[in-house]
Structures are given as structure tokens and as C-alpha cells.
Amino acid sequence: MSADAGVRPGECHVWTARAVSVSPDLAALLDDAERRVYASFLREPDAALYVTAHALLRLVVGEALGRDPADLVFAAGPHGKPYLENARVEFSLSHAGERVAVAVTSDTPVGVDVERVPRAGAELPLHVLSPAERAAYDLLPAGCRAGAFTSYWVRKEAVLKATGEGLRVDPARLTVSAADRPAELLGWRGRKAVRGEAVQGKAVRGEAVQPHLPVRLYDLGSPEGYR
Ligand SMILES: CC(C)(COP(=O)(O)OP(=O)(O)OC[C@H]1O[C@@H](n2cnc3c(N)ncnc32)[C@H](O)[C@@H]1OP(=O)(O)O)[C@@H](O)C(=O)NCCC(=O)NCCS
Structure with missing residues (x-):
């Protein structure tokens, strides 16, 4: 280091x-x-x-x-x-x-997530996908699904770890971009946020906050079998 x-x-x-x-x-x-x-x-x-x-x-x-x-x-x-x-x-x-x-x-909440891609055929918790994500997912060939699902998952969880809420928030409320698109938070059902403003109200360290806008998501290079 x-x-x-x-x-x-x-x-x-x-x-x-x-x-x-x-x-x-x-x-x-x-x-x-x-x-x-x-x-x-x-x-x-x-x-x-x-x-x-x-x-x-x-x-x-x-x-x-x-x-x-x-x-x-x-x-x-x-x-x-x-x-x-x-x-x-x-x-x-x-x-x-x-x-x-x-x-x-140093100056903004951050969340990171790494997950293993489940083996092909494993049962996936598809209920965490939003309707838009699910519609796109359902069009994918079977062989791509586990990896695509994992990309959705890490993108959502990274956001929820940044706000500190984690899985207390239903991940299906967030819509993120698909695996073959640049990582992006596309929507958050029920979450009001004002573009250009940072945290609304009084932010307490470690407490759940509205996401800073714009939320920036990045894919990091990951080894085989991980996202
Ligand atoms: C945070 C959470 C999404 C982690 O998911 P995960 O995929 O199992 O684990 P990850 O390896 O990605 O992250 C774990 C790390 O996230 C951090 N973490 C824990 N809770 C967190 C939160 N609410 N927000 C952000 N980061 C959190 C910790 O550093 C943790 O490491 P540790 O378990 O070794 O101490 C999940 O544990 C969660 O939703 N927790 C909050 C809700 C909850 O059940 N809280 C119980 C205490 S009130």
C-alpha cells in the first residue's frame, strides 16, 4: 500500500x-x-x-x-x-x-458490493427485481441469467449500503441498469429526492439518508465468477 x-x-x-x-x-x-x-x-x-x-x-x-x-x-x-x-x-x-x-x-456516502455468481440452474430470488428489471431479465437466454441477476443484485445492494439501509429496503423498489449497460440507478419507487441537492434534512452519521443525487454507480473489474 x-x-x-x-x-x-x-x-x-x-x-x-x-x-x-x-x-x-x-x-x-x-x-x-x-x-x-x-x-x-x-x-x-x-x-x-x-x-x-x-x-x-x-x-x-x-x-x-x-x-x-x-x-x-x-x-x-x-x-x-x-x-x-x-x-x-x-x-x-x-x-x-x-x-x-x-x-x-471523504465527502459522500459510499457503498460497495461483491457477490459470487450462483451456479447455472440455481434458484434465484427474482423477487428482488423491479418489474422493469424482471421484464428485461425474462428475455435473456438461460445461460446468461445467473450473471445478469448478480449484476442487478450488486448494483442495488451497493446503493442500499451507501444509504445505510441495506436490505431493510425492498430491493425491488430500485431499478438499476441491466448487466450489458453501464451501471446506473434508473429509479427508486417511493423515494423522493431533489436533483442537485445533497442529503435532505438532518443527516446523522451511519443513519439512513436519501441518496445524494446524482447517484453514481461503477462496475469494478471482477474475477471470473464474481460481480
Ligand atoms: C448490509 C447488508 C446488505 C450486507 O449484505 P451482505 O451481502 O450479506 O454482506 P456484504 O459482505 O456485502 O456486507 C457486509 C458488510 O457491510 C457492512 N454493513 C452492515 N450493515 C450495513 C448497512 N446497513 N449499510 C451498509 N453497510 C453495512 C458491514 O461492514 C458488513 O461487514 P461484516 O458483516 O463483516 O461486519 C445486509 O446485512 C443488511 O441489509 N443489513 C441491514 C439490515 C439488518 O438486518 N440489520 C441488522 C442490524 S439492525
């Missing part, structure tokens, strides 16, 4: 990692609560993913703030979104399979 990882306004830095095994050096960065979670995993790959994810988050945020990663004390918003008191940094963490992603900004 470079020594100059500070995040300037308007920038979003994304770091990714592959979890291979539990590294004692990384595990040493975790706090007691994280260590309890890590110790509760029965499977080594699950423990490796958790340790890698939380250590990467600490390293990236610590670097951005010029603080010791092991000293960071994370708080959680009402729906579980982690944040740091009195720190000018916003961040988001995601982990799935062997992959970890951390996104960091």
Missing part, C-alpha cells in the same frame, strides 16, 4: 483482496469484538474471509486517516452500517466467497 492513500474530495478509492488463509499479522489488527466473530467460524475459508475483510478495512481507513489501523474504533448505525466518530471518511466493506472489497470516500 502506498504511503499516500489519503482520499481527496470527489475521489473514491476501492481496494480489493483475495482471502487465502488466516494471516496472523492481519488477525492482530482486529479488535476484541472482531476476534470473537473470527473465532466463531467453523470453516477456515470463512475465518480467512472475515479476517482479510476486516483487516483490509482497517488498513485502508487507517491509511486514509493517517491512523494506526489497530486503534480504529468502529461504531454502527441503526441498520448496522459501520462508521467512525469524528473522522472525515466514509467507507463500505463487502465480502463474498474469497473476495473482499473496500471503498473509501
